[in-house]
Amino acid sequence: MPEKNIFEIALREKYRYNFRGQITTEDLWDLSVEQLDKIFKGLNDEIRKTEEESLLTEKSKEGETLRNKVAIIRYIVAYKLTERENAKKAVENSQKKKKILDIISRKQDEQLQNLSVDELMAMLNDL
DSSP: OOOOOHHHHHHHHTOEEESSSEEEHHHHTTSOHHHHHHHHHHHHHHHHHHHHHTSSSOOOHHHHHHHHHHHHHHHHHHHHHHHHHHHHHHHHHHHHHHHHHHHHHHHHHHHHHTSOHHHHHHHHHHO
């Protein structure tokens, strides 16, 4: 049997999450990291309650569902944080690239200004 895929399980089991009513696993992707954290905390509270009630019995289906939901939230938050960091790096790289291009442009202008009139005329005639 293939490795457990929590997203496939969530879709098959039709997981719902308490957030302004009931939302689906797909809806989680539209939430902010802070909103996901609120759901995560609520799920952790539910896990603590179910584990307290059944210390001597095997783990229940409900407990497994809750742990899967927590794993899904963790995954989505990690993905979003990575995405946020990558976007931040892209902006920084873009700004750095623009700065380097500006410096290159200024240096090229300096080189042109240091040329003699005859050299400039020759360049102009070549255009």
